[in-house]
Amino acid sequence: MSTQDDAELLSRYREGDTTAFDEIVTRNERRVFAIALRICHHHEDARDVTQEVFVTALRALATFRGESKLSTWFHRVATNAALDHVRRRQRREGASLDELGDSTDPSPGPESEAIESVRAREVHRALARVGVEHRAVLVLHDLQGLDYAEVAAALEVPVGTVKSRLHRARLALARELGHLKDAEPSADPEPLR
């Protein structure tokens, strides 16, 4: 979606053309849903987050000043909404701060059923086991294809933070997937023989 198209749509929306908002929904729904599902891991949560994002957009875009791209705005709002959703769920369920775990997902929903490859299913589960902040940066960069600057804009952090967070996130996922041995020094090293 070009910035020019965005500007035209937003301008039409501000002038009261409600079909412009429907067009904005159509263009961004899949992007928002994909971010929400990969961060939340649960289909129902992703549906709730997606609704929350667009209901927010209904109000917020009326005064959107267009200083960033509309897609960047959706990346940021979707990521924040998904992170909040996960944190609320974790507080409610007393789950570990960093892990969703499969046990919390009694009905994984159509998405995980649709993953046919065995490896992809393993990746799907491993992604749920890394910390939610790590998961967010992996989703935005490695799944959504944003570059470092775009991820920084979406997460509202400096590019340097994205660089180090993405690196730590990949290392964490690499350990979950068995590509790396646990890098943490063992607290109880084997005795010398």
Place this chain on the structure above:
Amino acid sequence: MPPHDELDLLSGYLDEELDQSERARVDAHLPGCAECRETLAALRATVSDLKTLPTPEPTEQDSWALRSAIARARKPSKAWQRALFASGAVAAALVGIIAITHQGSNKHETAGIAAAPDHTVQLYGDAQNFDTLGAHNYFLSVIGVAPTNAPIPGALPAQAPTRGGKSTATNQEARSFYTYDMAESSSEPIDSATRRQLDRCVRIVRGQTQELLTPFRYETSSYNSTQAFFLIFKAPSRYEFWVMSRATDHLCDVLYFAQS
């Protein structure tokens, strides 16, 4: 092994996001460092694994739920706001057209507001031309009350009820027909002439009462062969159902009224 901060640059190296000097450092460091080479390979494999994940797609139900949520959240349009604050002059002209309350439905008063179903609604009668019983059952189904077979007392105009075929429609199937939030929803835009008619009818209904009536659903259909609006409003403790003529020479005449 001496500390080597090149390890922390490996993701940036993989993504080609390092500046020239950092990249040169990593290039010089890698041949002599097995740990960094292994880590780089692990990062590559991890990124490659992530690519195996399909892009999740919202289902049709998700999309429908999203659009319903948006329609619910939409503020009343300017036209509706104008209607709300319009003078009661037009409404005064309607005094004397007294709507008739369907006493039989009073028992549903407490079944009430919260019961409105969102998923499955029964359709009775000819969906293109409702008779009185059909219209009344349309109302009951929208507010989540079991349909009635009893003749509707006091219906205007009086007509022997005729039951038509019965069908069950899912939310999505029924959407184009009557599941239409009165809060402006442009997923099925209506033309401006119809919108003006609708505004006028709503203004008249609201002029009848001091209570706040919130538009809930509307449908454009036919009632005993007269083009009509089916308007359902939420009042604080009940629903009101107004069938009003759309015929140009009888615009907004009340053809039928019921409340829960």
